[in-house]
Amino acid sequence: MSPYIKIHAFAPDWIKDFHCAGKNCPQTCCHGWNIPVDEVHALNYLGMSDAYFAPRFQPLLKKTRRKQNGTEQDHYFLNLLGQPGEICTLQNAEGLCDIHLKLGASKLCSTCYFFPKILWQIDEQWTLSTELSCPVVLQSAINRPEPVCFQSIPAEKDPQAEWLETIFILDNDCRALLLNRNTVVMEVIHFLQDRSMGIADRVNLACQYLGALKSENPPEDKSQTALWITEVAAATAHRNGLFQVEQFSSTKDAIDWVRLLSRFFNWGLQSAPKFNREAHNDFLKVLCANTDPAEMIAKNYLDIRNNTLQPFFIDHEYMMENFLVHFIFSDMLKQFSEYHSGFITVQEILDYEILQLCAIFALFQFLLVAQNIAAGKMDKDVFLQTVYHVGRSYIHFPASISQSITRIQEDPDQEEIVRLLLRC
Ligand code: SF4
Incomplete structure (x- = not known):
């Protein structure tokens, strides 16, 4: 008999059939x-x-x-x-x-x-997702051609679950937004699952939607917030076509993109503290001779993106979609400790989410190239290994992503940053 209280939680449909592979698990948690x-x-x-x-x-x-x-x-x-x-x-x-x-x-x-389930609570609403470091999750959530659906399913209450009590949030619009977290997230996911567009255009449209939420006036009557959220999504979809992403093809643009990622994730190519930068530069001089390391990285990236990733994505773009959908469902509007700290605005929250989504999109493509170089090939297993790696080493530690976003948030030209991140 289960020692935990039964509840219902909003979750991806496949979770209700999740079973640990036990002794057949290839890696074990x-x-x-x-x-x-x-x-x-x-x-x-x-x-x-x-x-x-x-x-x-x-x-x-x-x-x-x-x-x-x-x-x-x-x-x-x-x-x-x-x-x-x-x-x-x-x-x-x-x-x-x-x-x-x-x-x-x-x-x-x-x-x-x-494990690997993650449960969280906003007031009385429960939501359930999973870590990405379990091979059964990777097969169920990522390696599936059909889009993921979401529904309320029976679950058990994890006493260690994260929680948000919106009563602590002082800003009324912000409280209304977070109470309707699942409505926002599902609208973003609808954009991500619109297969009439390429994946970068879908991410771009999702960002346009989040941008519209922060610039349009929310209703005075907070009981109308869910309706307003869906109306803003419909209006954004209607404007679709105005904001297409042009993938970069020149080495110069790719270098700018590598430098931006380096600033985000503090790789030390540009932005690390002086001592670290010098240590990095000494290593890089030996590794890259006199060539700018950002240029070498950019050239390698372009070569593998054009000759290996793009052919792979012709038949497997759904894997990228599923990864992003899982990430959005599990991580978007989840900075609970920030929200609990008192006064935070809708603008601050949504600026953060737009940057986070674009940074994860760009980082994932970059890591896919790295995994491809290590494996010497590109196939579904390489893609799933990249998801596993991202799950364990990057999005498993939300504080490190949040530090990365903070590093770039001060930059006045956020729109240009978003555009460049998506052009990979
Ligand atoms: S990683 Fe997943 S399948 Fe493997 S032992 Fe853990 S829960 Fe089971």
Whole structure:
């Protein structure tokens, strides 16, 4: 019997059929990270005198003390990174979890119980998505030619779920927007799933829509906000055709794009602090001789984009669509700690979302080229490995994306930045 309260959550349709691949999983989630353990389960593990489990938990379960909301609190985690091969020592020879097998699912800490599902709450509304580092998720969410649909499905309430209480938000328009998060997100996803356009034009239209939401006057009567959100989407779709993206083809434009990405993600080609920049430059001089590293990167990018990615996308553009749809559903309008900090405006939120969407779009194309170089080929597996990598190393750490956006947010010409990011 499930130890968790039953709820209904808005989710991608395929999640209701999700099953862990268990011993058939090619990579296992019990590897390569430190798993946070909720206090109830941590104390339960610490209290075990069982001859099998007690000596196994002893080197695995760790405690740290951190200050949170002004008070010191204990935090527990399974220290997988400190184990041989970074694998959980409670995994048996068949790759199955001994806690689950011998003690039952209710004894799994909530992180392990719910993984790869991510649940969050805005007031009384629940939404459910998944991490991208699970191969079953990659197959179900990304490797599917048909568009993803969304619906309310039965779920369980994760006690560690993120939450937003809109009562803390002081700006009325902002509160109304976030209460209608799912309506905004679904409109953006409709733009992304419009296969009559190329993928960059769809992202561009989604950004135009977010831009229209921030520049048009929201209704005084906040109960009309959902209707207003859909009307602005309809008006944006009506203007479609006015804002097409022209892919860059010259090395000069590609260099500008590489430099912009470098500023975003702090690669050190231009914008890192002086010491880092000099260290980077010393390495790059040896690597690139006298050629500008941004130029070498740009030339390699153009070569692989034109000769490998573009032919792949003729039949597989739906994979890019599905990745972006998953990202938007899981990450858009989700800066809950920022919103909780008090006064934030619709303009600030939507500026952030436009930059984030375009940055992830551009970063993904860049990483696809990197993965292609490493694999020496381009196929669906290479695409899925890139999604896995992005999920684990970039969007798994929202704070790093948020720092990247902040780095570029001060720039006065946001429209030019968005245009350049999408031209890849
Ligand atoms: S990564 Fe996914 S399929 Fe593999 S063990 Fe974890 S939940 Fe199961």
